[in-house]
Amino acid sequence: MENMFCFQCQETAKGTGCTVRGVCGKDGEVSRLQDLLMYVLRGTALYMEHVPNDAQGREKVDYFTMHGMFTTITNANFDREVFKKLIKEAAEHRETARKLAEKHNVVPAQTHDSMTWQPADESKFIAKAALVGVLSTENEDIRSLRELVTYGLKGLAAYAHHAWMLKEKDIEIMAFMHKALAATTKDLSADELTALVLETGSFGVKAMALLDKANTSAYGNPEITKVNIGVRKNPGILISGHDLKDMEQLLKQTEGTGVDVYTHSEMLPANYYPAFKKYEHFVGNYGNAWWKQDKEFVSFNGPVLMTTNCITPPRDSYKDRIYTTGAAGFDGVKHIADAEEKDFSAIIEHAKKCDAPVEIETGEIVGGFAHHQVMQLADKVVDAVKSGAIKKFVVMAGCDGRMKSREYYTDFADQLPKDNVILTAGCAKYRYNKLQLGDIGGIPRLLDAGQCNDSYSLAIIAMKLKEVFELDDINKLPIEYNIAWYEQKAVIVLLALLSLGIKNIHLGPTLPAFLSPNVANVLVENFGIGGISTVEEDMKTMILS
Numbered sequence: 001m002e003n004m005f006c007f008q009c010q011e012t013a014k015g016t017g018c019t020v021r022g023v024c025g026k027d028g029e030v031s032r033l034q035d036l037l038m039y040v041l042r043g044t045a046l047y048m049e050h051v052p053n054d055a056q057g058r059e060k061v062d063y064f065t066m067h068g069m070f071t072t073i074t075n076a077n078f079d080r081e082v083f084k085k086l087i088k089e090a091a092e093h094r095e096t097a098r099k100l101a102e103k104h105n106v107v108p109a110q111t112h113d114s115m116t117w118q119p120a121d122e123s124k125f126i127a128k129a130a131l132v133g134v135l136s137t138e139n140e141d142i143r144s145l146r147e148l149v150t151y152g153l154k155g156l157a158a159y160a161h162h163a164w165m166l167k168e169k170d171i172e173i174m175a176f177m178h179k180a181l182a183a184t185t186k187d188l189s190a191d192e193l194t195a196l197v198l199e200t201g202s203f204g205v206k207a208m209a210l211l212d213k214a215n216t217s218a219y220g221n222p223e224i225t226k227v228n229i230g231v232r233k234n235p236g237i238l239i240s241g242h243d244l245k246d247m248e249q250l251l252k253q254t255e256g257t258g259v260d261v262y263t264h265s266e267m268l269p270a271n272y273y274p275a276f277k278k279y280e281h282f283v284g285n286y287g288n289a290w291w292k293q294d295k296e297f298v299s300f301n302g303p304v305l306m307t308t309n310c311i312t313p314p315r316d317s318y319k320d321r322i323y324t325t326g327a328a329g330f331d332g333v334k335h336i337a338d339a340e341e342k343d344f345s346a347i348i349e350h351a352k353k354c355d356a357p358v359e360i361e362t363g364e365i366v367g368g369f370a371h372h373q374v375m376q377l378a379d380k381v382v383d384a385v386k387s388g389a390i391k392k393f394v395v396m397a398g399c400d401g402r403m404k405s406r407e408y409y410t411d412f413a414d415q416l417p418k419d420n421v422i423l424t425a426g427c428a429k430y431r432y433n434k435l436q437l438g439d440i441g442g443i444p445r446l447l448d449a450g451q452c453n454d455s456y457s458l459a460i461i462a463m464k465l466k467e468v469f470e471l472d473d474i475n476k477l478p479i480e481y482n483i484a485w486y487e488q489k490a491v492i493v494l495l496a497l498l499s500l501g502i503k504n505i506h507l508g509p510t511l512p513a514f515l516s517p518n519v520a521n522v523l524v525e526n527f528g529i530g531g532i533s534t535v536e537e538d539m540k541t542m543i544l545s
């Protein structure tokens with residue numbers, strides 16, 4: 001038997017599954033512990049799906065399940081001790097869930113082993129995990145659908161978690177999370193599971209809308225911003241990941257200390273928010289997408305705060321400068337504890353002893369085109385479409401990754417006709433956000449809405465255009481979707497788009513390994529999902545046709 005089995009991300013080994021060690025660096029033990037954590041969370045869900053939404057005391061269980069799932073997404077947490085602790089805590093939360101169900105007279109008649117298995121003996125965790133992982137579902141289509149739901153839920157949990165940090169909670173999202181997680185243990189038909197996949201997508205829309213509300217009500221609407229990509233002479237802290245509350249607290253705590261703050265990868269869009277732009281010591285963005293961190297963290301010189309995914313196994317040369325917080329973690333890396341106001345003093349003191357960052361790039365990039373800002377430009381955009389100055393919008397949202405084949409996205413962006421506008425979100429943008437793509441009558445040809453969750457903004461923009469042009473079908477808009485995926489946040493974005501009725505999405509650089517041939521067929525037949533080919537070929541079929 002394999003030491004592990006994981007195929008949740010795009011870079012999975014041989015395009016089929018990681019079985020010895022993850023391409024991401026996750027080892028067999030951590031992978032198995034993640035499987036076991038998911039198992040106990042499923043057991044919890046089998047109680048929680050019956051607990052009324054207004055039941056007193058459910059919030060802690062909701063939070064724990066959401067947080068637990070978030071820790072298992074690709075490149076979030078690699079710390080085995082964290083997972084052992086989470087598994088034991090999960091059993092305690094499951095007990096709370098059982099008591100809640102009992103109190104409300106809704107204890108299910110049927111039991112499942114995940115509802116009763118006890119983590120009494122740590123030495124038995126791995127053996128148990130080997131029995132309950134992905135491959136424990138034998139039918140490959142059912143397995144495929146269960147995992148598609150599960151990965152969508154992981155992405156959904158991550159977005160709901162970011163919103164929760166800003167005190168935006170939606171009990172219906174939590175209730176659905178348990179219902180869907182519970183469903184993955186049941187004997188459902190392929191049709192029932194397919195319906196659940198779409199329902200997961202519709203809750204993905206809700207979670208992204210909730211997060212959009214949380215972010216914009218706390219920090220204002222993103223606005224067009226030129227972001228400096230060079231450096232200054234002070235020591236700096238680099239902040240990565242997606243958690244804007246951490247960003248806020250770090251900026252506050254570093255003010256007046258002589259330490260500058262730079263964003264990295266998915267934190268770049270923090271530069272677009274009015275509440276953050278006002279800080280004089282907030283310099284700009286350093287580096288590129290997550291997978292280049294092993295080089296860029298070396299030249300940054302100062303400490304790095306990883307607030308969420310994507311962390312990659314740190315090199316010894318800079319490991320002592322990495323700090324994690326929230327759902328992120330790595331063995332031997334310092335972790336900043338959760339608190340209403342987190343204490344970043346250790347990282348600030350650390351920064352003061354470091355050299356200033358080495359400049360690796362100079363200039364500016366432009367972003368901040370979330371829905372509110374684009375609506376301000378709506379008249380201009382509509383006129384440009386009507387006059388033919390803009391022929392097409394191409395949504396190129398999603399993730400970046402290591403594979404050489406992703407150069408496709410740089411070439412694709414570069415070769416698009418000059419009357420096409422790219423709409424982007426997520427770290428996929430680093431493949432082309434430093435190209436000089438120009439503008440169309442003052443409208444930049446690359447409109448960056450923000451983080452991957454801000455794909456919600458792209459959907460809002462599409463729906464607004466549909467209304468303006470009085471179309472009965474969103475697919476009649478001159479919009480093409482050429483999306484790059486890597487981890488499970490991209491899975492929920494994809495499912496969200498499908499639930500909104502968007503068809504003919506191209507997904508690359510490869511289709512998910514967790515789609516069985518039959519499930520892939522269902523997606524092709526019902527939604528027109530396709531892969532990518534060569535730039536020349538795709539330019540012909542998507543853009544010039």
Ligand code: SF4
Pocket residue numbers: 006007008009010011012013017018021022023024025026031074075
């Ligand atoms: Fe492999 Fe991706 Fe799973 Fe890591 S997350 S073990 S790379 S499939």
Ligand code: SF3
Pocket residue numbers: 075242265266290309310398399400426427428451452453486487489490
């Ligand atoms: Fe990137 Fe990890 Fe997906 Fe939020 S940071 S998009 S890969």
